[in-house]
Amino acid sequence: MKILIIGGKGTIGKKVTDHFIKENEVIVAARNSGDVTVNIEDSKAIEKMFREVGKVDAIICIAGEAKWASFNELSEEDYYIGIRSKLMGQVNLVRIGQGFLKPGGSITLSTGVLADDPVVRTASAAMVNGGIHSFAQAAALELEHGHRLNVVSLELVVDAYEKYKDYFQGHNPISMEKAINAYVRSVMGKRNGEIIRVYT
């Protein structure tokens, strides 16, 4: 199977890449490194990436950012950081990526527990995650050629615990094995339009 992993150099992405690379051809896309580079905020860069990579069996996105700040600090423009990157970046990956997906192929997007169970400073980050959940459920109804679209929504992962634990007080971090398995379930399973929540 030929799998394109956008964000394959990140905390979660590198572990997901390490898993799939054992038995698949994996192309890693990242902003400044990897087999191909892409800035998902730019739909033209997404098109260019897909033309370089060609047809694939699975697209996994574990990329996209949003601004974290207290609600009273977040300006209107701050929300558009997440809108252009994590929200519309992933929407555009589906819009454009379906043209480079083999019949029966899958697209897996990434969000996080904030969509359902936010913490302070995440009005913008939660918003883009929730938007992706509803988008994916809707878009999945209309995919063609047996394509599938799912979203992996993870609780804080063990490998990011030290960095984020102060924001996620009382949250129980999940193992990297559980995180990886959520992506495996989306790519290797048959479900479509599923939000794969791994919160415990």
Place this chain on the structure above:
Amino acid sequence: MKILIIGGKGTIGKKVTDHFIKENEVIVAARNSGDVTVNIEDSKAIEKMFREVGKVDAIICIAGEAKWASFNELSEEDYYIGIRSKLMGQVNLVRIGQGFLKPGGSITLSTGVLADDPVVRTASAAMVNGGIHSFAQAAALELEHGHRLNVVSLELVVDAYEKYKDYFQGHNPISMEKAINAYVRSVMGKRNGEIIRVYT
């Protein structure tokens, strides 16, 4: 109680207005009519509206649009119609409106069943609804002065059934009484950060 209803001239808005006006001072804001006019896509117009209206006890928004089209027809720019209007329009109403809300006052936003149970042609509309759900849950954690923020998410209502029934095949429309009561629950109750789903 002084209540500002943005979108108070719409199918649902006029019924909600008719209810609250019996025992409250209601100011209706709409795009081209009402007591004050506002285009919620424009945050400067939102500020101007609030300066005209002054301090209120409750803000209700039943406004905002998004483009409905098949997934393959929706361009990147089409998604930004809903992002600027229904998504960021409502975010900006909370950002700006909290400064014009009396202590203990409430803000009630509107989404719809598409956030949780989309139909075809709603990849963009569902997305903005889901974004508002997660935004409101997150922002509600940080409100000050006893302010509350809830979202009303309705199934197709009886008064819109004829217009939309072909899109919502198999959905059971809810009564206008149930729709009104969802807004009453948000304004008159004490809950904060709640998604008030009325789907049956």
